[in-house]
Amino acid sequence: MPLAAIRAVSKGQNGIGAFVLQCKRLDFHYCDWAGSSRGMNEYLRTHLARFAASNPSIEVTVSPKPRQHPVIKGVYVNGREKAICVRNMTPAEIINKVQLLKTDSGEKMKKSHRAGRNMVTSINESVRGVWDPFHRTGERFKI
Amino acid sequence: MKRVPLDRWVVQLQPPRNPRLGLVQQRCPYSHETRAAPRRELQERRYRVEHQWQCQRRSAATSKRKASSAAAAQVQERDDGIFSNYRQEETDETRPLNSPSPKQALRSAKLSALHARLSLPSKLPIQTLARCLVDGSVDPRPGYNNEPLALIGQDLLGYYTAEWLLCRYPRLPMPILFAAQYAYVGSQTLAAMRAEWGVEVVAAPGPEVDPGLLQLKRLPAGNAMAENDQMRSPLVLNSTSLSHSSRPTEDGSSVEAASASFIRALAGALYLHAGQESVKAFHQNHVLSRHLPLHTLFHFTHPTRDVSRLCAREGFEPPVARLISETGRLSRSPVFVVGVYSGDDKLGEGAGSSLNEGRVRAAASALRSWYLYSPVEDDVVLPSEAATKKKQWKPQMIDIGEVVT
Structure with a gap:
């Protein structure tokens, strides 16, 4: 067998070609009785319908959560969830929080700088290559 | 010379063309073999196929699924021909549905969100999107x-990927071509895409x-996957190991196979509606935009x-490896940069920790740059x-084939 191929799977690059919004669902939890939900209730009454209509790719659910603080929970394509407690907030503040959840990638918060060094992430391999003295076992040369 | 095994070319990257061939093979009408056990199973299947129109009438499918239903109707007519040999008296019992009715599709928030998230054209109805999510299992x-x-x-x-690869990289050897095609539209990739x-x-x-969820019946626990899944080895030694995962059966289907079938069905539905x-745009945006x-x-x-061999075939001067630079020859970690030259032309360059390793890597790099030749962008015209x-249309370059076959 002169030439064999190595099995690979291509990697998705969101935004090159198609862009898929990473936030797939927003859950709004409110309480009818408690005062901390006052702003949230007003947001649900006045702003939510417009938000849902202008963002058709996000599934919106509203459900009561009696005797609890109001919470907005975002569910993301990567399977993670992010919840923000919006107690005592005004509708204008809640709009900002919703925007935050909508534009989030769903990834865990990470420091972009680690131990004083810049973390560079690229899916392309370095031009120079990484030299290592210990090659894979069973092969004489790593080509 | 590159010998193209046509049967492989057509068949290997595709599952069986007619999904019902699997049924017929189990009980060939001309065979004299008698088997007791599968017969009841076959009767059940035949029964289900014959009765599907009745079920359809009962559930009163909406008239919006025009194109996809019409396609199904043709398939159904062929089925009747196939199974007329086994026609027996019918019974009246019906099976309860195991998947949500198509009528619920319009009320699903998940489905319309998915439709919007993928920016699908409005010509593709939500009901068809729902049908794409229903697996055969x-x-x-x-x-x-x-x-x-x-x-x-x-x-x-498969066609759009193959023509793109063949016109863009005309010298790709066959195993690499199959592996690239698998990497773009193989079931593993489509499952990741899902x-x-x-x-x-x-x-x-x-x-x-x-x-709005992928409807699938999971395979029962067991070692069935291990038996027919040798294809997970990292090396693709020949194209036969690229054949696709098995079709969904009554027992169930793997998540990977069902996901792949969902995305393929979506492409098919886009074409019909x-x-x-629209399919070309879908393929460009979701498949070719991936990094490989x-x-x-x-x-x-x-x-x-x-x-x-390549130099001999092409009439170049025989290749010679020359040391370009080196460092730390007597140290624990030497680096030799070796180039492979044909006359004055450098074909490839490689670095290694020994002279021989550098030479081998340089030769590999020379071969890679030969095989990965790509014509000028303006000269590439895809048949589609x-x-x-x-x-x-411009005539596209066709290479005479791999160096060693």
Whole structure:
């Protein structure tokens, strides 16, 4: 067998070609009785319908959560969830929080700088290559 | 010379063209073999196929699924011909549905969100999107599951990927071509794509679940996957190991196979409802935009021999390896940079910790740059582009083949 191929799977690059919004669902939890939900209730009454209509790719659910603080929970394509407690907030503040959840990638918060060094992430391999003295076992040369 | 095994070329990248061939093979009408056990199973299947129109009438399918239902109708007519040999008296019992009814599709928030998230054209109805999510293991009726659509979609995705690879990289050897095609539209990739789209899988199928989830009956626990899944080895030694995972059966289907069938069905449905342009855009945006470094797919065993054969074939001067630079020859970690030259032309360059390793790597790099030749962008005209009068057709380069076959 002169030439064999190595099995690979291509990697998705969101935004090159198609862009898929990473936030797939927003859950709004409110309480009818408690005062901390006052702003949230007003947001649900006045702003939510417009938000849902202008963002058709996000599934919106509203459900009561009696005797609890109001919470907005975002569910993301990567399977993670992010919840923000919006107690005592005004509708204008809640709009900002919703925007935050909508534009989030769903990834865990990470420091972009680690131990004083810049973390560079690229899916392309370095031009120079990484030299290592210990090659894979069973092969004489790593080509 | 490159010998193209036509049967492999057509068959290997595709599952069986007619999904019902599997049924017929189990009980060939001309065979004298008698088997007691599968007969009841076959009767059940035949029964289900014959009765699917009655079920369809009962559930009063909406008239919006025009194109996809029409395609299913043709499949059904062929089925009747196939199974007329086994026609017996019919019974009246019906099976309860295991998947949500198509009528629920319009009320599903998940489905319309998915439709918007993928920016699908409005010509593609929500009901068809729901049907694309129904795997054959949940609903065996071809008029309701995604198998007929997946057949069309599989052919389209395979064709567009193959023509793009062949015109863009005319010298790709066959194993690499198959591996690249698998990397772009193989079931593993499509399963990853399904996850990246945020489509979830049902825990267990049933009529009450949301139609926006991938409807699938999971395989029961066991070692069945281990038996027929040798294809997971990292090396693709020949194209036969690229054959696709098995079709969904009554027992269940793997998440990977069901996800792949969903995306293929979506491509097929786009073709039927919104036309060829729409599928091409879908393929461009979701498949070809993915990142695949082609030079990492090669696995050479004797690159130096291949380079000298190549030079002999092309009439170049025989290749010579020369040391370009070196550092730390007497140290623990020496680096030698070696170039492979044919006359004054440098064919490739490689660095290694020994002279021989540098030479072998340089030869491999020379072969990679030969095989990965790509014509100028303006000269590449895909047959499908020429067919839709988008571009003027130009004859494309066809290479004489791999160096060593």
